[in-house]
Amino acid sequence: MKILKKILIVVASTILFFPWIVSSAYALECNTPILDSSSDEVKAYYIPENKYAGQSINVPTNQENNVQKACRIKFEELSGAKVIMIPYPKQKDMLDAINLAIATNSGEFDAMTSGAGGAKEYGLGGHLNPLPEPPDRDDFYTGDYDQYSIGGELYGIPTVTDTNLLYWRSDLFEEAGLDPTKPPQTYTELTEYAKLLTIDKNGKRSTEEGFDKNNIEIYGFGFKGEASLASPWEWYNYLFAFGGDVFDSEYNVAIDSPESIASLQWVVDNYRVHNIYPADTPVYDYGAFHTLFIQGKMAMAVNWPYMYGMSQDPEQSKVVGKVEIGRKPMQERYAGNLGGWSYGVLKMSKKQELAEAFAKWNGNPDQASMEALIRGNAPARKSITELMVKEKPIVAGAIAKNLPDTMGVKWLDAGPSWMALEKETWKLIQYALVGEKTPEQALKDAKVEMEKILKRDRFHEELVPLLLGN
Structure with missing residues (x-):
C-alpha cells in the first residue's frame, strides 16, 4: 500500500500539469518506488550497475515519448553511460537503417524497440541476442511474453501491450x-x-x-x-x-x-x-x-x-x-x-553488456506504471494493470478484462514470411466479403498459397526447429 501511495503521488502531480509535460519532457521524472521496494533479485535485473562511465550506445527511434525520455535520462544517471537516440521520421526509415547496418555489419546500433513482428523476424534471423529471463516473469501476461519469445528464449522484453x-x-x-x-x-x-x-x-x-x-x-x-x-x-x-x-x-x-x-x-x-x-x-x-x-x-x-x-x-x-x-x-x-512493443539487443552491438542493461531497464515495473498511468498505454504487467484499474477504472477495467485472454498472432513466427502471409490473409477475407469465394474456398485456396510461401522461404527446415526449441 505504501508503494501504491508513492506512485500515485508522483503520477497525480504529473497528470495535474499534463499539457505542459507533453511540451517539455524534462518536467517528468522517472522515479522508481516499485523497484526500490522490490527484492534484490528484481533490482539486480532491472537497475544497471554504475560502471559504464564514458561508454555510450546508439539506439534508433522514430518516436521517443516523454516517459521514455525521462526514463532514459534516469538510466544514464544510474549507469554513468550515455544513450544516444538516433531519430528517424518514420518507422520504415528506422528499419531500413537497421537492415543496412546488419547487411554491412557496421555495428552502428546497439539496441532496438519493435513490435512482436520485429522481435520475431530479427530474432529468427540471428540479429538479436536472447535476454535473461526476468525474475518476475509471472508478472507479465503470458500471451505478451510469448510473442517475443523463440524456442523458450526471450528476444524482446515487453514494455507496453495492447488488446481489443x-x-x-x-x-x-x-x-x-x-x-x-x-x-x-x-x-x-x-x-x-x-x-x-x-x-x-x-x-x-x-x-x-x-x-x-x-x-x-x-x-x-x-x-x-x-x-x-x-x-x-x-x-x-x-x-x-x-x-x-x-x-x-x-x-x-x-x-x-x-x-x-x-x-x-x-x-x-x-x-x-x-x-x-x-x-x-x-x-x-x-x-x-x-x-x-x-x-x-x-x-x-x-x-x-x-x-x-x-x-x-x-x-x-x-x-x-x-x-x-x-x-x-x-x-x-x-x-x-494483441499488439505491443519490446526492447531487444542487436547482435551487431560491440557493447553487449551495456545494451542488455538498457533493454532490461526499459522493461522495469516503474516505467510500465508511468506508461500506463501517464500515457494511457496498456501495461504488459499484471501488477500495473491492477494499479491502473484503481486510477482509470473504465478504460483500464476493460483492458484488464481482455488482456488475460490474449494470444499472439503466429504468422509473426514466420519471420521474413510474415508480411507475405498477412497479405494472403487479407486477400482471402476480401474474396469472402465480396462473394467471389465462399469462406471455406477462400481459406483453402489461401492455404495453398501460404504453403508455397513457407516452402520458398524454407520455413520448416530453418525456422521451425528454432521455434520448437529443437
Missing part, C-alpha cells in the same frame, strides 16, 4: 430493450443483438417487417474490411474465439480448419446475410471505422482502446457519455489478438 475491447452504445441498448450492463456473451449472441440494433432511416429495426436494408441509419456492428492489416487483425479476434489459429502446434498451416471456416463464415454472414455491417465494409480502414462509431452510426464495435478516448471527446464525437467498453464475447473460448 468490445464497445457498445448504452443508449441504443436501452432503446432496443436490452440491458446496457449486460453486453453479448458470445459472438452468436452479438449477431442477434446487432440485428436488433440495426435501424433504417424510417426507424425500423432489421428484425421488423418493412426494414429497408438499402437505407440504414445505424448499423448494429462493423468490420474493418480493407485489404490491409486492418482486416486480418480484426478477424484474428474472432478466429481465436471460435477455437481456430493460423498454425497448429507443429507449425503446419491450419487456416482452413473447421473453426477457422466458422469464424470467417460468421463475419461474412454478418455482412452479406444479416446486413449489420455498412455496405462499403470491404474498403473500411481504421479511420472510416472509428469515424462511423463516434458519429453515432454504429451500435457495437471491436477495436483497440484508442477509440474510447475519441468517443468521449466532444470536439469530434456525438456519443459522449453513451459508450460502454468491456470484455469481448467468447464462442468456443475467450480469446483475442
Whole structure:
C-alpha cells in the first residue's frame, strides 16, 4: 500500500500539469518506488550497475515519448553511460537503417524497440541476442511474453501491450430493450443483438417487417474490411474465439480448419446475410471505422482502446457519455489478438553488456506504471494493470478484462514470411466479403498459397526447429 501511495503521488502531480509535460519532457521524472521496494533479485535485473562511465550506445527511434525520455535520462544517471537516440521520421526509415547496418555489419546500433513482428523476424534471423529471463516473469501476461519469445528464449522484453475491447452504445441498448450492463456473451449472441440494433432511416429495426436494408441509419456492428492489416487483425479476434489459429502446434498451416471456416463464415454472414455491417465494409480502414462509431452510426464495435478516448471527446464525437467498453464475447473460448512493443539487443552491438542493461531497464515495473498511468498505454504487467484499474477504472477495467485472454498472432513466427502471409490473409477475407469465394474456398485456396510461401522461404527446415526449441 505504501508503494501504491508513492506512485500515485508522483503520477497525480504529473497528470495535474499534463499539457505542459507533453511540451517539455524534462518536467517528468522517472522515479522508481516499485523497484526500490522490490527484492534484490528484481533490482539486480532491472537497475544497471554504475560502471559504464564514458561508454555510450546508439539506439534508433522514430518516436521517443516523454516517459521514455525521462526514463532514459534516469538510466544514464544510474549507469554513468550515455544513450544516444538516433531519430528517424518514420518507422520504415528506422528499419531500413537497421537492415543496412546488419547487411554491412557496421555495428552502428546497439539496441532496438519493435513490435512482436520485429522481435520475431530479427530474432529468427540471428540479429538479436536472447535476454535473461526476468525474475518476475509471472508478472507479465503470458500471451505478451510469448510473442517475443523463440524456442523458450526471450528476444524482446515487453514494455507496453495492447488488446481489443468490445464497445457498445448504452443508449441504443436501452432503446432496443436490452440491458446496457449486460453486453453479448458470445459472438452468436452479438449477431442477434446487432440485428436488433440495426435501424433504417424510417426507424425500423432489421428484425421488423418493412426494414429497408438499402437505407440504414445505424448499423448494429462493423468490420474493418480493407485489404490491409486492418482486416486480418480484426478477424484474428474472432478466429481465436471460435477455437481456430493460423498454425497448429507443429507449425503446419491450419487456416482452413473447421473453426477457422466458422469464424470467417460468421463475419461474412454478418455482412452479406444479416446486413449489420455498412455496405462499403470491404474498403473500411481504421479511420472510416472509428469515424462511423463516434458519429453515432454504429451500435457495437471491436477495436483497440484508442477509440474510447475519441468517443468521449466532444470536439469530434456525438456519443459522449453513451459508450460502454468491456470484455469481448467468447464462442468456443475467450480469446483475442494483441499488439505491443519490446526492447531487444542487436547482435551487431560491440557493447553487449551495456545494451542488455538498457533493454532490461526499459522493461522495469516503474516505467510500465508511468506508461500506463501517464500515457494511457496498456501495461504488459499484471501488477500495473491492477494499479491502473484503481486510477482509470473504465478504460483500464476493460483492458484488464481482455488482456488475460490474449494470444499472439503466429504468422509473426514466420519471420521474413510474415508480411507475405498477412497479405494472403487479407486477400482471402476480401474474396469472402465480396462473394467471389465462399469462406471455406477462400481459406483453402489461401492455404495453398501460404504453403508455397513457407516452402520458398524454407520455413520448416530453418525456422521451425528454432521455434520448437529443437
